[in-house]
Amino acid sequence: MSYRITVSARFEAAHNLIDYAGGPEPRHGHSYRVDAILESKDLQQHDIAVDFVTAKEALETIAKEFDYKYINEHPAFAGRNTSAENLARYFAERLETFGVLGWTRVAEVTVREGPENRATYVAENS
16 A cells, blocks of 8 residues: 655646657647656655645746746757657656655656646656
């Protein structure tokens, strides 16, 4: 048994896939939503798996790297496609490095491009 906690963040950004069928996509924008599912087998201090506020602030800090920007210019995506799949993996990896999760770990991250499309990255240790 384990506990799963979800925190979310939103951002607006432009991007285009540089490696795509028929050539690069034209630049376009999306309203993004990121849902990070954190998992812990045990509760930490105060009988919580992870502090919602601290985890959400970490996720929002990462989202601010992209908010109202052109994602293709972010150093992590130099020469790479800015797909929802790659964004989900980036958010998962960055969130793990924040040091605010205690023994809670990132189980999965879902990035939504608008209301209908989404991609989920499932961490290898899930």
